[in-house]
Amino acid sequence: MADPLIIAVPKGRILSEVQPLLAAAGVYPEPSFFDENSRALRFATSDAGVELIRVRAFDVATFVAHGAAQLGVVGSDVIAEFAYPELYAPVDLHIGHCRLSVAEPAAIAAADDPRGWSHVRVATKYPHVTARHFAARGVQAECVKLNGAMELAPTLGLAPRIVDLVSSGRTLKENGLVEVEVIAEVTSRLVVNRAAMKTRPAVVPLVDAFRRAVADRIAA
Ligand SMILES: Nc1ncnc2c1ncn2[C@@H]1O[C@H](COP(=O)(O)OP(=O)(O)OP(=O)(O)O)[C@@H](O)[C@H]1O
């Protein structure tokens, strides 16, 4: 029998939203997959031909781009940041809704006009998306790469602005920041390794099962 297909799924907030989609697509993981306390990383499913791995959100893209996993679930923020040519993102899963935005301290925003910027210093987990966004309108972006807690950067003098994900806006508000520009709306996508699409016959039916699961969910 061929090696099982591996689907990479991010641990953390997306996991609970992925669960009903997996079931609707006919993928039933062993129960420990949904146990946040489990230390296992690789999980069987009711289908001997499909296994799941649980990895960090940014690493989903890397596992799938390199063909270590054939499919994955990952935010469009992460897809844009890596821009791996090997990744194909055929299905918007309509989960993990948020946006990637530029924010700055409320006191500065009151007298600031983003159209007048020629150079910005930004703390972010997304240096490539940030640089591309600003370069498109001739603004040079100097990025300080952080992996979390970007909101601390302005008050501690690391960078006057941040680029980060915003959903409810609560994190910005509690840290005295306001959103000044939306760079992109974000949802999670099903991603597939392009080579695996051609070489592994089971990939396309699985992609179709996810596509139907999302369509049924939206229609319900
Ligand atoms: N506040 C949010 N609301 C909705 N979706 C979000 C939010 N924050 C992040 N996401 C989506 O979920 C994905 C994973 O985010 P999460 O915050 O769980 O990862 P993380 O904590 O940065 O991951 P890690 O700990 O692995 O570095 C993001 O890439 C994005 O697509």
Ligand SMILES: O=P(O)(O)OC[C@H]1O[C@H](OP(=O)(O)OP(=O)(O)O)[C@H](O)[C@@H]1O
């Ligand atoms: O607008 P809100 O609803 O407040 O959500 C935005 C926050 O959510 C994400 O962080 P997360 O909670 O995942 O923490 P982390 O990135 O530090 O892990 C993001 O990096 C923001 O900090």
